[in-house]
Amino acid sequence: MYPIVEKKVLSETVKQMKIKAPLVAKKAQPGQFIILRIDEKGERIPLTIADFDRKEGTVTIIFLEVGKTTKQLGTLEVGDVLENFAGPLGMPSEVKKYGTVVCVGGGVGIAPLYPIVKALKEAGNFVISILGAKTQNLLLLEKEIHEYSNEFYIATDDGSKGHKGFVSDVLQQVIDKHRVDMVMAIGPIIMMKVVSDLTRKYNIKTLVSLNPIMVDGTGMCGGCRVSIDGKTKFACVDGPEFDGHKVDYENLMLRNRRFMHEEGEACRLADAQ
Numbered sequence: 001m002y003p004i005v006e007k008k009v010l011s012e013t014v015k016q017m018k019i020k021a022p023l024v025a026k027k028a029q030p031g032q033f034i035i036l037r038i039d040e041k042g043e044r045i046p047l048t049i050a051d052f053d054r055k056e057g058t059v060t061i062i063f064l065e066v067g068k069t070t071k072q073l074g075t076l077e078v079g080d081v082l083e084n085f086a087g088p089l090g091m092p093s094e095v096k097k098y099g100t101v102v103c104v105g106g107g108v109g110i111a112p113l114y115p116i117v118k119a120l121k122e123a124g125n126f127v128i129s130i131l132g133a134k135t136q137n138l139l140l141l142e143k144e145i146h147e148y149s150n151e152f153y154i155a156t157d158d159g160s161k162g163h164k165g166f167v168s169d170v171l172q173q174v175i176d177k178h179r180v181d182m183v184m185a186i187g188p189i190i191m192m193k194v195v196s197d198l199t200r201k202y203n204i205k206t207l208v209s210l211n212p213i214m215v216d217g218t219g220m221c222g223g224c225r226v227s228i229d230g231k232t233k234f235a236c237v238d239g240p241e242f243d244g245h246k247v248d249y250e251n252l253m254l255r256n257r258r259f260m261h262e263e264g265e266a267c268r269l270a271d272a273q
Helices: 022-027 068-074 107-122 142-147 167-177 189-201 249-256 260-272
Strands: 002-009 014-020 033-037 045-053 058-064 084-089 100-106 126-133 151-156 182-186 205-209 225-228 231-234 241-243
Touching: 014 068, 022 045, 022 058, 022 084, 033 058, 045 068, 045 084, 045 107, 058 068, 058 107, 100 107, 100 167, 100 189, 107 126, 107 142, 107 182, 126 142, 126 167, 142 151, 151 167, 167 189, 182 189, 189 205, 189 249, 225 241, 225 249
Parallel strands: 100 126, 100 182, 126 151, 182 205
Antiparallel strands: 002 014, 014 058, 033 045, 033 084, 045 058, 205 241, 225 231
């Protein structure tokens, strides 16, 4: 059993939890994820690690209440326990000194970006962070990411904070100003696609973190397959980070919409109970 030792409500539908999981925390690295199960009858869901503390033996997760399980998870409180909390899974981020690195996060994709920003800064990089959300109330970890950024920008769709528009607008301004050596982007698929299309024009190395539909997280089921440069890869063992210029985003979007009807029906039945 894995107890919840801290819970924060970041917005109406976004929650942050700190889970006591000493063995996972001991091995966790930026870019990796976990798979949890609330109870013995629950489904397994993957969530990227937002932070970890080896000393206190905790792992932080941030999630959007979008489906049946994440909504159920959001109702749990400090003292409640999770049945399973498996990880760390996936390949860690390749952290080294690149030079000038731009880290772009959108929506809940900002959460897994934080440990990467921190690690890249500690590796000696000049880190420029760009965070985006629909509105300022949905921005996550501003203070934490700002602390490890040499330059820090915000973009909101409604202009409630920072640049009114998209993160790609700000990224273009940064590219015009700096010689960028690498871009790391995590967020909605369409955001990562637009960022990758932009950086391809300038031949800037770009990494994206993919979170397709996943079942077992160990490469056995094949559910999380993605097309990278025309070849089949599995996000759970080959990723979750891939070359953004080689991802088949159209295929990824189609696969991620595959069970939308079933998920909606599951939510409807759960609400009716």
